[in-house]
Amino acid sequence: MVFSSIRERTIAENSMVVLLQGLQGEVTTVDLRNESTARGRVVSVDAFMNIRLADVLYQDRRGQLTRLQDLFVTGRNVRYVHIPDHVDIMKTIQNQLSKIHRVRNFASEGGGRKEFPKKTK
Amino acid sequence: MEERERKSVKSDSKETETAPCSSSASAPEQPKTDGKTGDDDALKTDICSDKFDPLLALYSPTAPPLPFPNIKCFNNVAEYESFLKGGRGRAKPENVEKKRRKAMKGVADPERIERLKNLMVKKPESEEGESSSGTTQRRRKKRPQKNVLTRMPLCKGSPLGELYRCVEERIRVKVHIRTFKGLRGVCSGFVVAFDKFWNMAMVDVDETYREPLFGEAFYHEKALTISRLFEKLNLQEGSGGDEPVKKQEAKEKSSKHQPADAKTTPKSCSAQPTSVKGDSRTAESKLPQEVKTTQGKQKVSMKAQGPQTYGKVHTRHINQLFIRGENVVLVNPQPL
Numbered sequence: 065m066v067f068s069s070i071r072e073r074t075i076a077e078n079s080m081v082v083l084l085q086g087l088q089g090e091v092t093t094v095d096l097r098n099e100s101t102a103r104g105r106v107v108s109v110d111a112f113m114n115i116r117l118a119d120v121l122y123q124d125r126r127g128q129l130t131r132l133q134d135l136f137v138t139g140r141n142v143r144y145v146h147i148p149d150h151v152d153i154m155k156t157i158q159n160q161l162s163k164i165h166r167v168r169n170f171a172s173e174g175g176g177r178k179e180f181p182k183k184t185k
Numbered sequence: 186m187e188e189r190e191r192k193s194v195k196s197d198s199k200e201t202e203t204a205p206c207s208s209s210a211s212a213p214e215q216p217k218t219d220g221k222t223g224d225d226d227a228l229k230t231d232i233c234s235d236k237f238d239p240l241l242a243l244y245s246p247t248a249p250p251l252p253f254p255n256i257k258c259f260n261n262v263a264e265y266e267s268f269l270k271g272g273r274g275r276a277k278p279e280n281v282e283k284k285r286r287k288a289m290k291g292v293a294d295p296e297r298i299e300r301l302k303n304l305m306v307k308k309p310e311s312e313e314g315e316s317s318s319g320t321t322q323r324r325r326k327k328r329p330q331k332n333v334l335t336r337m338p339l340c341k342g343s344p345l346g347e348l349y350r351c352v353e354e355r356i357r358v359k360v361h362i363r364t365f366k367g368l369r370g371v372c373s374g375f376v377v378a379f380d381k382f383w384n385m386a387m388v389d390v391d392e393t394y395r396e397p398l399f400g401e402a403f404y405h406e407k408a409l410t411i412s413r414l415f416e417k418l419n420l421q422e423g424s425g426g427d428e429p430v431k432k433q434e435a436k437e438k439s440s441k442h443q444p445a446d447a448k449t450t451p452k453s454c455s456a457q458p459t460s461v462k463g464d465s466r467t468a469e470s471k472l473p474q475e476v477k478t479t480q481g482k483q484k485v486s487m488k489a490q491g492p493q494t495y496g497k498v499h500t501r502h503i504n505q506l507f508i509r510g511e512n513v514v515l516v517n518p519q520p521l
Contacts (some may be wrong), residue, residue, distance in 0.1 A: 077332045077333065078331065078332060078333055078380070078381075079334060079380045079381070079382060079384065080333060080378060080379065080380045080382075080384035080385070080386060080507070082332075082333060083378070083386055083507060084507065092397055097365075097512070099397065113509065119371070125396075134480075139509075140511065142363070142509045143505060143508070143509060143512050144503075144506055144508055144510075145506075145507040146503060146505070146506060146507075147386070147504075147505035147506065147507055148505070149504050149505060151505065153377045153378060153386050154377065154378070154506065155376060157333065157334060158334070161332045161333070161334065164332075165330070165332075176401065177286075
């Protein structure tokens with residue numbers, strides 16, 4: 065989970081995108097705005113809900129199936145994201161938030177990055 | 186020290202003023218007091234003495250002894266005047282203190298450190314070894330953390346607050362989903378989490394939706410949009426063959442208490458005229474044909490019968506669904 069900027073991190077932290085980011089690595093179906101569906105493994109999701117999928121089965125609205133290695137979906141074109149049954153929504157969100165929290169505190173704590181970790185750590 | 190400085194300088198200036206007169210007076214005196222020149226010289230160069238001779242002091246090989254070590258020297262009277270008036274850098278007590286503090290700025294003042302340490306609140310260390318480098322940082326961190334989960338209850342008093350109530354009380358809601366123009370369908374389920382964009386995470390979702398129409402059908406559908414939309418939004422009930430009857434029923438009764446009319450609809454569907462696309466009646470037959478039973482509020486969808494291959498209504502069940510808020514038309518909490 066790498067954010068390009070602090071702005072992105074804050075946007076993600078305050079929206080439900082963190083849930084989708086917690087799904088990275090899972091196989092899910094994304095229903096698009098144009099009534100087509102894409103089923104594949106979530107590689108990454110950014111703060112604007114742009115989704116990158118790998119090894120995708122893309123079914124357009126007519127039902128025609130296509131196999132794709134890589135698919136990038138613009139955030140705006142997402143309608144639904146099917147969450148796998150084994151994923152706990154609340155837990156995933158909390159995990160993601162704690163990751164962000166840790167990263168943010170790491171940067172501000174030591175007065176910047178330090179070569180050697182603090183003794184207390 | 187300062188006062189003494191001023192006095193000494195004043196006396197200095199006074200004596201410089203009187204210098205011209207005294208030097209002329211002392212010159213004739215000199216040959217007379219040859220014997221006492223040694224003492225006189227000392228006295229003449231002594232600033233504080235009465236017999237101070239400024240000319241002598243100026244041209245003497247050695248500098249006259251200064252009575253005070255840190256005496257302030259001026260180059261001319263004007264300088265002295267401005268000093269007296271309290272020009273820039275005048276050593277007022279507050280200025281002196283300021284200058285001292287500025288000079289000591291970078292240096293760690295042990296007294297200050299002690300003071301700050303006393304103000305520090307003792308907190309248990311977090312996993313990251315959160316030892317603060319100063320009390321000011323600690324105070325900043327006390328600010329409550331704001332993230333998507335904490336923002337959910339904050340919405341109280343607003344429509345989103347109502348949605349939060351549905352989350353808390355686990356109220357089943359119906360979320361209307363939009364297509365590019367108009368209603369696509371309805372998702373009925375429980376909301377687990379949401380955000381300000383109305384992105385929602387839902388569980389136990391029953392989605393009933395209709396494929397969008399295209400071309401002619403869409404064009405003609407548009408003509409009837411208002412009434413059809415009204416119908417859909419309020420009832421999500423298909424008007425199958427018995428259009429006028431169904432419509433009336435739909436408009437009269439509330440959405441929850443529709444009598445099941447499963448049997449009549451398939452019959453009426455098959456009896457319908459088919460194939461004419463522009464026909465308003467066929468267009469209406471593609472309305473979502475859901476019939477609710479009074480017991481369990483379960484929707485049973487009926488596909489439009491006949492050779493129509495577009496605008497079919499579907500129902501599916503999804504255990505966990507994430508909906509992007511952009512596609513949400515409205516959220517309808519279902520009263521228990």
